[in-house]
Amino acid sequence: xxxxxxxxxxxxxxxxxxxxxxxxxxxxxxxxxxxxxxxxxxxxxxxxxxxxxxxxxxxxxxxxxxxxxxxxxxxxxxxxxxxxxxxxxxxxxxxxxxxxxxxxxxxxxxxxxxxxxx
Amino acid sequence: xxxxxxxxxxxxxxxxxxxxxxxxxxxxxxxxxxxxxxxxxxxxxxxxxxxxxxxxxxxxxxxxxxxxxxxxxxxxxxxxxxxxxxxxxxxxxxxxxxxxxxxxxxx
Numbered sequence: 001x002x003x004x005x006x007x008x009x010x011x012x013x014x015x016x017x018x019x020x021x022x023x024x025x026x027x028x029x030x031x032x033x034x035x036x037x038x039x040x041x042x043x044x045x046x047x048x049x050x051x052x053x054x055x056x057x058x059x060x061x062x063x064x065x066x067x068x069x070x071x072x073x074x075x076x077x078x079x080x081x082x083x084x085x086x087x088x089x090x091x092x093x094x095x096x097x098x099x100x101x102x103x104x105x106x107x108x109x110x111x112x113x114x115x116x117x118x
Numbered sequence: 119x120x121x122x123x124x125x126x127x128x129x130x131x132x133x134x135x136x137x138x139x140x141x142x143x144x145x146x147x148x149x150x151x152x153x154x155x156x157x158x159x160x161x162x163x164x165x166x167x168x169x170x171x172x173x174x175x176x177x178x179x180x181x182x183x184x185x186x187x188x189x190x191x192x193x194x195x196x197x198x199x200x201x202x203x204x205x206x207x208x209x210x211x212x213x214x215x216x217x218x219x220x221x222x223x224x225x
Contacts, residue, residue, distance in 0.1 A: 037162075045154075045162065045205055045216040061213050100167050103209035104152050108161040 002026040002107040004096050009112030016086050016116070022079040022096030022109055030054075030074040033099040036081050038092035039111075048094070049081065050103055057102075064090075086116045120144050120208050122217035130225040137193040139220045141206035146186045150210035153182055153191045156219075157202040165204075166191065196222070 008020040022034070035050040049060045049070040058070055069082040079096050093113050097105030121144040131137045141151065149169040154162040164173045166182035169189055179194040193200055201224055206217040 044218050045207070047207075047214045047216065059212055095161055100152075100164065100173070101150070101209055103212065103214040104150070104167055104207065105154075105162070106164050106167070106173065108163070110161055 002098060004098065004107060004109035006094065006096050006109045006112035009094065009114045011115045011117065012086055013118050014087060014116055017082070017084045018086065018114060020081040020083065020094055020096075020112060020114070022081075024077045024079065024096075024098070027098065029072075029077040033057075033102050034072060034079045035097050035099050035103070035105055036070065036079075036094055037097060037105055037108075038090075038094045038114075040089075040092045043092075046092075047103065047105075050099060051079070052102075059103075083114070086114075088116050090114060091116045119213055120147060120211050120215055122206055122208055122215050124204075124206060124217035124220045126220060127218075128221045128223065130223055131196050132225045133198055134195050135225075137196050137200075137222055139191040139193075139204055139222070141184075141189040141191070141217055143187045143189075143208055145211075147208040147210035149185045150208055151182075151184070151189050152207045152209065153180075154205045154207065155200075155202055156205065162205065193222075198224075 003025045036048040051070045067085045093111040095111045098107045100106035151169045153166040156162040170182045
């Protein structure tokens with residue numbers, strides 16, 4: 001079955017960087033668009049970024065554009081989110097997902113918590 | 119940006135009753151609409167995509183309808199495990215946006 005396991009979250013100071021990883025298994029990773037969605041504590045869902053199977057197509061929410069970079073390694077069945085210039089408002093649980101359609105998260109990981117605080 | 123709204127904010131339902139949740143888009147999203155269920159401390163779970171197609175393993179009591187700007191998620195006979203938060207999401211136009219959610223709780 002589809003398994004997605006995020007890692008790399010933690011506490012970071014404002015202006016700092018963090019790299020999230022998502023290990024995928026149970027499906028042909030290179031065949032799927034993948035995405036990141038985040039959720040601040042007690043808040044709703046915010047789509048962050050997606051990437052195509054070949055990495056040729058990527059997109060970002062305005063709130064993270066220029067600061068976050070999505071990437072993938074199909075040989076390692078892994079998805080990444082490099083987060084730079086982090087702000088307090090980036091504090092959230094970050095979920096990776098296998099998309100059922102472009103921009104539509106289907107199967108989700110359990111999430112990893114990112115806390116940006118001094 | 120397409121703004122998604124959901125109503126009601128909270129829906130109190132007795133087990134066995136029918137629940138009807140609404141989602142509206144500020145402009146047409148065709149049928150590029152998904153519904154998600156989320157329980158406390160858990161990741162969201164996809165229930166419906168393409169406005170009306172049930173995801174794998176989703177019970178038949180969940181059904182979706184609508185197109186364009188108006189959508190409905192119906193739970194025909196609410197079970198105890200169905201209580202939680204429900205979100206709609208459009209994936210027609212970037213940036214892809216979620217609604218604020220409807221909380222379904224026990225009456």
